[in-house]
Amino acid sequence: MDNDINSEIMDKITKVCICKAISRAAIKKAIQDGAKTLLEVQQVTGAGSGPCGGRRCTLKILELLEIEGSRQQP
Ligand code: FES
Numbered sequence: 185m186d187n188d189i190n191s192e193i194m195d196k197i198t199k200v201c202i203c204k205a206i207s208r209a210a211i212k213k214a215i216q217d218g219a220k221t222l223l224e225v226q227q228v229t230g231a232g233s234g235p236c237g238g239r240r241c242t243l244k245i246l247e248l249l250e251i252e253g254s255r256q257q258p
Pocket of ligand 1: 200201202203204231232233234235236237238239240241242
């Protein structure tokens, strides 16, 4: 229980896309709401559209897609 709360807090304060201040929680929610590809996550959240052009966040988003996507498999 404490671990769930701690990981939720960490997800909210950890920025995946630093340029646009998009949190890990926002990326996870986009995936949980149905985004299945990098482009879909970027379109929903705005991640990747900052000055670095996604160089700093693309890999992190792909990792979350893999982790969260595999959790949603029946
Ligand atoms: S960190 Fe995401 S666009 Fe720069």
